[in-house]
Amino acid sequence: MITAALVCPLEFGVGRSPWSQVLVLGALYVACEWLVRRQALSAAGGVETQTRWTAFFPVLLAAATLLRPGAAALVPVLGAVLAPAEPPRALRRAWNAAQLALAACAAAEVFDATGGSSELTQRQFPEVLGPTLLAALAFCLVTALLVGGIRVAAERADPYTVWRGALLRSLLPCLGYGLIGLMMAVLWSSYGGLAAVLVLLPLTVSSWVYVQFQQEEAAHQATVSALVQAVEIKDEYTRGHSERVSRASVLMARELRMAEERVASLRVAGVLHDIGKLGVPTRVLRKNGPLTDDEHEAVQLHPTFGHEMVRGIGFLGEAREGILHHHERMDGRGYPSGLTGEEIPEFARVIAVADAFDSMTSTRSYRRGRPVTEAVVELERCAGSQFDPVMVEALVRAVRRHGWQPAAPTAADEAAPDLPLGIREPRRPAGAGAGGGAAPGTPGTPGSGASGVKNAATRVAR
Incomplete structure (x- = not known):
């Protein structure tokens, strides 16, 4: 909410942001998050787990290319407002929305500063790929810095190890999400929002596959726990x-x-x-x-x-x-x-x-x-x-x-x-x-x- 308070004046001040796009992208992000959360809840037997919904980062990166920085930051904040949750999950979800808002704002700033344009046309290719990848890199750096900082503070972990691990795990996926986000933005500019949504269909399938992987991991953990319990009884x-x-x-x-x-x-x-x-x-x-x-x-x-x-x-x-x-x-x-x-x-x-x-x-x-x-x-x-x-x-x-x-x-x-x-x-x-x-x-x-x-x-x- 603090993030929204910081970025909203920027957009109201210039009065140039397409608020219909902010609302549609925000609603799309909420729908995607709700879908993945339902799959994760089903996999965890109805218990909400701490999961990062990275499969739908392309929505945020598409917002970074289509919108001004402040407006792009409002997309995940809108998702936090519209997605109900009980404490302490509500606080955690608000934190996730805030750090994603800052990352989306940073990505949009980098996209604009490196020559990117929200008016995407065929003539801008392949020059627009550079600003897009740099924007995705900025998104990755901000999320890694914030999430890693929480771990360093909470667990007193070694900062170098935490941030290095976070960057290595998220760098390639974020670059890939940046390209998918660019594809969404191009389809949005050329054919409208409905065409852009079609890009998310394969991502929905990939998120379902990821949930199956989570179920397998949970089964592995249950196997380990059962073995340990058997030893403790004996x-x-x-x-x-x-x-x-x-x-x-x-x-x-x-x-x-x-x-x-x-x-x-x-x-x-x-x-x-x-x-x-x-x-x-x-x-x-x-x-x-x-x-x-x-x-x-x-x-x-x-x-x-x-x-x-x-x-x-x-x-x-x-x-x-x-x-x-x-x-x-x-x-x-x-x-x-x-x-x-x-x-x-x-x-x-x-x-x-x-x-x-x-x-x-x-x-x-x-x-x-x-x-x-x-x-x-x-x-x-x-x-x-x-x-x-x-x-x-x-x-x-x-x-x-x-x-x-x-x-x-x-x-x-x-x-x-x-x-x-x-x-x-x-x-x-x-x-x-x-x-x-x-x-x-x-x-x-x-x-x-x-x-x-x-x-x-x-x-x-x-």
Whole structure:
């Protein structure tokens, strides 16, 4: 609304804007947004999700070529006014309209400044392509700057990583939308608004395809959640642990400036890193006492079990290697493969640090969680031998930037002994050391393969 108040005087002052075009384009944008939102609501089971309706950005870019800057900015604002929503969705929709209004205004200003004309004729081709692409670039830059700025402020994320990712994801689509918007503007100028609407028909189909993709993504997320819930039911130690490891891994990934696609994959790897515990006998996981050699070997095989379980799930991608190797050590004394240094996949090195950090800071019935500062000191002590120093430093930076809230202890945990780090923990549940495996400084048993999985499982099951 503030945006509208700023741009309206510009248009009223000059008195040259075709208000019928503003109203028609605004109504068209509302209709397009309503159509896509209905499809998204259907895909999400009736729950409105935070979705960017980028499939209909050509309407806004067509407005940038047909209208003066202030009038172009009113098109998405009109959409926010006419589209009803309940708080807090209404506030979010108003924000979306405001940032799109500013982007449309900037695009129209660039189009005019670079020689573009709203009177589009055949003689202006191909010269008009340059102003159109520059206008689309301005639209992309403004939206990336504003949306990225919100993320930087809300999540304390690294500005370079956020803005670089936003630009890389939106640059090519915005340039394509600019050309489609130019096509709409040409048809509008030559044959009227009805002909321009025909351009949106293939975009309607593409938005439907995108909604199907969202449904597939939701199914993937439901699969991951079901697997995590199964592990938490079987092993109480992992309750909430997987989500915290995932969160710490994502914070570290942002400090390492990973691409957003890899961050999303790492998030899943962190959630599923202990999925292999489904293959470990429940009595072993819940045993309150020292483990036999066979039981200890069976617990150490949970990364291999996990990899076998998720190997056929195609959408996990790089996450599978993180699940398999998150108990490897830099000095080669980890498991299951005894990898060293850079041989260990990057995802696994990230999860190993996040896993140990959450374990040390979480209170259990057999020992109290340690303060964050003590856990960081322990990680730094083990950097180079057990953990990758780069990953440890990434965690330290993330904790300093965002803070860390350990798991709240339950009533049963209040009587837990206060053991300093490095002291052997008496009668602890199986697999409840740092990260659910070996505590910092404790080597594993490398070299266990598929045959080891079968043999250990057979011996423990007897």
